[in-house]
Amino acid sequence: MNTEFSLIDTWFAPLSDAIGDDCALLDLAPGQRLATSTDTLVAGVHFPPDASAEQISYRAVVTALSDLAAAGAEPLAIAVALTLPAPESVWLEGFAAGLKDALQSQGVRLLGGDTTSGPLTVTVQVFGALPQGQGLQRSGACAGDGVYLSGCTGDAAAALTVMRGDWQGAPEHADYLRQCFYRPQPRLQLGQQLLGIASSAIDVSDGVVADAGHICRASGVGMQLQESALPLSTALESLADVTAAQILALTGGDDYQLLFTVAADRESQVPEGCTRIGEVIAGAGVSCGLELPSGGYEHFAAAPPRPVDDPNVSCEVATDADTEDGLPLTGVFGSWSQFVAFGFGSGLASKAPGTAGTALAVPLYLLLAPLDLFAYSVFIVAAAIFGIWVCDVASRELDVHDHPGIVWDEFVGFWIAMWALPADWPWLLAAFVVFRFFDILKPWPISWCDRRVHGGLGIMLDDIVAGVFTCALLHVVILVS
Ligand SMILES: Nc1ncnc2c1ncn2[C@@H]1O[C@H](COP(=O)(O)OP(=O)(O)O)[C@@H](O)[C@H]1O
Numbered sequence: 001m002n003t004e005f006s007l008i009d010t011w012f013a014p015l016s017d018a019i020g021d022d023c024a025l026l027d028l029a030p031g032q033r034l035a036t037s038t039d040t041l042v043a044g045v046h047f048p049p050d051a052s053a054e055q056i057s058y059r060a061v062v063t064a065l066s067d068l069a070a071a072g073a074e075p076l077a078i079a080v081a082l083t084l085p086a087p088e089s090v091w092l093e094g095f096a097a098g099l100k101d102a103l104q105s106q107g108v109r110l111l112g113g114d115t116t117s118g119p120l121t122v123t124v125q126v127f128g129a130l131p132q133g134q135g136l137q138r139s140g141a142c143a144g145d146g147v148y149l150s151g152c153t154g155d156a157a158a159a160l161t162v163m164r165g166d167w168q169g170a171p172e173h174a175d176y177l178r179q180c181f182y183r184p185q186p187r188l189q190l191g192q193q194l195l196g197i198a199s200s201a202i203d204v205s206d207g208v209v210a211d212a213g214h215i216c217r218a219s220g221v222g223m224q225l226q227e228s229a230l231p232l233s234t235a236l237e238s239l240a241d242v243t244a245a246q247i248l249a250l251t252g253g254d255d256y257q258l259l260f261t262v263a264a265d266r267e268s269q270v271p272e273g274c275t276r277i278g279e280v281i282a283g284a285g286v287s288c289g290l291e292l293p294s295g296g297y298e299h300f301a302a303a304p305p306r307p308v309d310d311p312n313v314s315c316e317v318a319t320d321a322d323t324e325d326g327l328p329l330t331g332v333f334g335s336w337s338q339f340v341a342f343g344f345g346s347g348l349a350s351k352a353p354g355t356a357g358t359a360l361a362v363p364l365y366l367l368l369a370p371l372d373l374f375a376y377s378v379f380i381v382a383a384a385i386f387g388i389w390v391c392d393v394a395s396r397e398l399d400v401h402d403h404p405g406i407v408w409d410e411f412v413g414f415w416i417a418m419w420a421l422p423a424d425w426p427w428l429l430a431a432f433v434v435f436r437f438f439d440i441l442k443p444w445p446i447s448w449c450d451r452r453v454h455g456g457l458g459i460m461l462d463d464i465v466a467g468v469f470t471c472a473l474l475h476v477v478i479l480v481s
């Protein structure tokens, strides 16, 4: 009978010489650093409920090890916590076989774990070693660095659609895609090779754009990605619509490739097989030629993005709306708050939406310029308070924080910049240039507002401060000249 302890003795103890005590002891060589990380997989959330036990355990181990790859650490050992509804021997045999396969193929020891009854859930903690003082992190990317991707993305997300029965288009690729989902290769060797080369790194679990966003937030930078540079597998290329394939490669998670940045003088050292897909820029957020309505997978998000419904036609992230250049128009114009937050459409510019929004703020300013200073001040305060609310509503509706197309903040920032300045062209031009300078380069404390303040206030505050700085600077110019 499979009770808790007999189950452990039967299925897990044979896989390890460290099992049996309250704690496992792991010796590290002198001068080494421990890298450790924990990840949980839940049936129905991380893998289809009908996945085999062998597929589940193998995938749980390799996806958890992927975090060591992202740190550049050498994998040493893992611990596995298993929650399962019933201790069925056949299932446990499969689970132990997948676990053994993963331990052997990845060269790690099983240190121990925990076994409980409940809904099927697998948690894997991984332990790795790094040379003293080294380790790749999400922070460290600098403007001018190249953005690189190891291998192809989008395949695991496409696999999910195949498994759901939503994609019949490419039966010859079905096995390849299933392998991508259930047996991703954690890029452990590549991660170690990147120590001393990459300025930042992350593994792609949530999706390229979402994970690029994690690097941007941790590093205080922005990224410009080129969708045409994305490597696509033959399976993904077989999608009739190349834009749908690119959106899948940008937003589909579960691929466990590495996304990393490299300073210009090290780019020649980037190992083969990695593709330059963009550049780190000053500012914040990730942009690309395609407007993506969602930033990738996030637990508890109102509607987690499902990659493809019918890839031969289009991509789900774009199918719930009439699209133009991949942008869901109903997503933007479906509510008046989005229409306003997107600067009456000016924020839809595919290049430099912030600058496009500021450009529209200029003629709007000319309409306001006849107001006396008191009325103008009241208007700006009202526009700022209204902006906090409307940007919050729009970003919640779109499920993207600080979408680059939201430019009401640029309107208000520019109007603040022009406060009490002469309404003629030299000053308009000066305010435009200086405001864009502050808003794009985000010197402290603008960068702090951008990263640390959230919601509608977070969207507005950095532009308000940039506007105040611009205004102050131009008034100093008036005083001294
Ligand atoms: N419940 C938690 N308690 C403590 N730290 C957590 C918890 N959940 C996530 N974290 C930490 O938050 C960070 C981001 O988590 P996550 O995005 O899941 O990373 P990853 O993609 O590498 O698994 C990691 O440093 C992780 O250790």
Ligand SMILES: Cc1ncc(C[n+]2csc(CCOP(=O)(O)OP(=O)(O)O)c2C)c(N)n1
Binding pocket: 039, 040, 044, 045, 046, 047, 048, 049, 160, 205, 206, 207, 252, 253, 254, 297, 299
């Ligand atoms: C059945 C099923 N539906 C949807 C997905 C897609 N999915 C679920 S969680 C996730 C993101 C990665 O999981 P998370 O727990 O965030 O991993 P971490 O980033 O912590 O490594 C993705 C893309 C999936 N893997 N399986």
Ligand SMILES: [Mg+2]
Binding pocket: 038, 039, 040
């Ligand atoms: Mg995690």
